[in-house]
């Protein structure tokens with residue numbers, strides 16, 4: 001598969017191109033870093049299903065630090081005794097760890113997260129997450145996420161073709177496991193399409 005550096009660079013490049021087109025309206029310069037971040041996140045998102053991927057490790061660390069930091073600050077703000085502060089922070093960290101253990105057990109590499117419906121779902125979630133920043137950014141971020149996600153799947157497929165002797169193309173066993181409409185798990189596929197239908201309804205029924 002293509003490395004995370006390739007995927008994040010492709011995601012950022014797609015968002016940068018979109019930021020400079022009139023297709024999505026003019027995104028204010030102050031919001032463009034957020035647009036690039038959305039492109040990068042979408043370019044990396046499918047690999048969150050790989051238990052050893054760097055994007056998953058970064059996400060785990062970021063959420064762990066954010067949750068533990070918030071609980072610690074809240075406990076100190078309430079003036080709780082030291083043992084309680086330690087216990088609450090430890091419990092929060094334990095819950096985050098447990099959440100990721102469950103997540104890695106449930107997800108399979110090159111499963112449903114490497115699929116076209118998942119990329120569409122991520123794009124709609126990105127649109128919703130950036131909705132408060134205005135229509136131009138929200139639309140641009142959704143489009144950037146869609147194109148960056150599809151770009152990830154295409155890159156993974158291209159990396160599944162090797163040239164035997166530098167000339168004859170040969171397909172690796174991973175070919176066809178990224179750019180697809182469903183996974184081997186019926187439950188995961190149904191859940192993904194249900195989430196997509198729900199997000200389509202939420203996104204486009206809003207006045």
Ligand SMILES: [Zn+2]
Nearest residue numbers: 001046047156
């Ligand atoms: Zn991938």
